[in-house]
Amino acid sequence: LGSSHYIMDPQTGPYLNKRALCSPLGAARMCQLALGCAVIALIAHGAGYSGSHGEFCMAAWCFCFSMTVVIFFLDATRLYSCLPISWDNFTVTCAAFATLMYVTASVVYPLFFVRSECPYEGCHVRDFRIAVTVCSILGSVSYGAEVALCRAKPGQAVVGYMATVSGLLKVVQGFVACIIFGALANRSEFSRYEATIYCVAVYSFCFALTAVVVLLTVCGRTKSVLCMSFERFVVVCTLLEVLLYLSASVVWPVFCFDSKYGTPERPYHCARGKCPWDSKLVVAVFSFVNTILYGADLMYSQTVRFVSTRFPTAPRV
Known part of the structure; x- marks a missing residue:
């Protein structure tokens, strides 16, 4: 043997x-x-x-x-x-x-x-x-x-896009969008006007676009997207999201809190947790929050340059 x-x-x-x-x-x-x-x-x-x-x-x-x-x-x-x-x-x-x-x-x-x-x-x-x-x-x-x-340090060769400030902002933007969706589902009466339906479409489209960027980076598909580099694709998407969120941040409060379309003040008989006015206020506030986050993301993403890879990498520390 x-x-x-x-x-x-x-x-x-x-x-x-x-x-x-x-x-x-x-x-x-x-x-x-x-x-x-x-x-x-x-x-x-x-x-x-x-x-x-x-x-x-x-x-x-x-x-x-x-x-x-x-x-x-x-x-x-x-x-x-x-x-x-x-x-x-x-x-x-x-x-x-x-x-x-x-x-x-x-x-x-x-x-x-x-x-x-x-x-x-x-x-x-x-x-x-x-x-x-x-x-x-x-x-x-x-x-x-x-x-x-x-997190990527200044001056460091960036391998992972999600380790940059822009990448981390993508996670926060997606989380804020989830809060907006939760408020929309809680008696927000968004289907009352076509304008508010447009706002919901904006929130959904921007969330989907952000999710695509995150999924592409997690899957290592960051060499090029369509006919442009991944960095340029991110900037184009972020600019589009800023413009769309800016429009929704103006349209939603007008059709929810203006006296012609909605209620400027909270109805006194509304039960807490079940009041449509509260849900509309949450959506309005977090729409402004996400607009600011997308704006900050757009400014920072102008300078992001990183080394793309399709293979798993070892932890930094």
């Missing part, structure tokens, strides 16, 4: 990626996992949640925790090299999105579930909910730390 002989090749490294743990980025992800697990355990043990707001917070924490588990596992085992995506773009996009989700949950949960007085269930429930809020805030910081660690 023959025997097998194993030879240690000095040219190859270990199978597991030590930097997934022994690095600032690895430490940030370990904190994300620990805090995410703590939040879910506290909710299940005694803090609890209810209603649509509680379900949103729980869904956000569970989704971010699951996403971090997958990213950490793929990074530690180097299996990300088997995926047809740009790993740097993918991870920084996920970290930026998770930061926004955690920040939102960190505001919504204490606003609806934490009270200074003890609820009927007892003071231990309030204490659990305070602990959930603290862990959620710390989770926001840990995800924000990952974004800061992966």
Whole structure:
């Protein structure tokens, strides 16, 4: 019988990626996992949640925790090299999105579930909910730390577009658009006028265009788009989005709050959370917010130059 002989090749490294743990980025992800697990355990043990707001917070924490588990596992085992995506773009996009989700949950949960007085269930429930809020805030910081660690520095050759300020703004724009869609779905009465239907079409088109840019970068398809370079394509798309959002930011308030078409002041008999006027106000405010974000994106994207790649790259730290 023959025997097998194993030879240690000095040219190859270990199978597991030590930097997934022994690095600032690895430490940030370990904190994300620990805090995410703590939040879910506290909710299940005694803090609890209810209603649509509680379900949103729980869904956000569970989704971010699951996403971090997958990213950490793929990074530690180097299996990300088997995926047809740009790993740097993918991870920084996920970290930026998770930061926004955690920040939102960190505001919504204490606003609806934490009270200074003890609820009927007892003071231990309030204490659990305070602990959930603290862990959620710390989770926001840990995800924000990952974004800061992966963000492209001035003068640095940029491999991942999503690591630039322009790329990160794309994630924020998409998140703000989701808030707008949520408000539109909540009794906004947008179908009342053709002008407000036009605004909804603008929000949908701009969101789809932003999603296309993000998907192209995550998939590493950044050499050229149609008949132009990817950088020029991004600038053209952003300029179009600025113009469309600017028009919607003017049209929507006119047809919702002008006395000829809508109601300038909030009706006194409207129940909170179920009032169309509130939803219209949310859409108007976040339309202006996204207009500013797209404008900032347009100004910054003028100077972005990066090295495009279709292959997964190793983490920076």
